[in-house]
Amino acid sequence: MASEHDEGRNGEVTAVQDPAGAKTADQAPDPKTAAAIAAAEAAGPQNGESVRVDSWIWAVRLIKTRSLGATACRGGHVRVNGERVKPAYSLRVGDEVRLRHEGRERVVVVKRLIRKRVGAPVAAQCYIDNSPPPPPREAVAPAGIRDRGAGRPTKRDRRELERLRGLEGLGRPEGR
Numbered sequence: 001m002a003s004e005h006d007e008g009r010n011g012e013v014t015a016v017q018d019p020a021g022a023k024t025a026d027q028a029p030d031p032k033t034a035a036a037i038a039a040a041e042a043a044g045p046q047n048g049e050s051v052r053v054d055s056w057i058w059a060v061r062l063i064k065t066r067s068l069g070a071t072a073c074r075g076g077h078v079r080v081n082g083e084r085v086k087p088a089y090s091l092r093v094g095d096e097v098r099l100r101h102e103g104r105e106r107v108v109v110v111k112r113l114i115r116k117r118v119g120a121p122v123a124a125q126c127y128i129d130n131s132p133p134p135p136p137r138e139a140v141a142p143a144g145i146r147d148r149g150a151g152r153p154t155k156r157d158r159r160e161l162e163r164l165r166g167l168e169g170l171g172r173p174e175g176r
Contacts, residue, residue, distance in 0.1 A: 036122045050090035051113045053078060053097065059114045060123040062099055062106055072101060097127075106131045 051059075054069035057078065063069045070087035072078050078085055079098040091097070091110055099106045108127040118126075146153065153161065 030121070033119075033121050033125075036119055037125065050092055051115055052087060053080060053085055053089045053091050054087035055115055056091050056110070056113065057097065057099060059117045060108075060126045061117070061120060062108070063101060072099065077101065096130075104131075104134055 054066055054073055057063050057072075058066040058069045063072065069078075073085055073087040073089070076084050077100040080089060080091065080095050082096075082098075091113060093110050093113060095110045097106075097108050097110065099108075107130040109130060110127055112126040114126055
């Protein structure tokens with residue numbers, strides 16, 4: 001029980017179970033996913049090395065492009081362990097990353113460091129998502145959308161839009 005795996009009679013490696021009965025080796029449900037994880041780990045940093053935060057949030061698909069990740073870091077939208085970080089900050093396994101993006105805050109804990117962008121199933125295995133649930137779509141009021149070709153809104157239309165948005169009385173002086 002000193003190692004994670006035991007070698008069987010024919011030389012194959014089998015997972016060892018702990019006293020509670022759970023397997024200690026990671027189980028990948030799909031062989032393609034397992035191959036993708038192995039490829040990502042091979043391209044990733046070696047033991048003791050780290051990965052840039054802007055590169056990691058791009059690689060695990062929290063942000064669409066690496067340059068957006070760097071911009072988010074420079075703008076103070078990325079925090080690691082509660083502190084604002086620059087794009088070149090070195091991440092380590094176990095760090096908590098908070099990312100404010102597209103009106104939502106994502107809170108993730110780093111499980112695996114990768115440098116190359118991977119598919120969504122593999123990316124989901126690289127972090128633990130502790131984010132609050134997104135607001136329901138009904139809670140987000142749509143902006144005043146006009147039909148194409150409807151022209152410029154009249155004064156009456158504009159006042160109705162302001163009333164719906166809760167901007168009543170902001171632009172007009174009292175007593176008119």
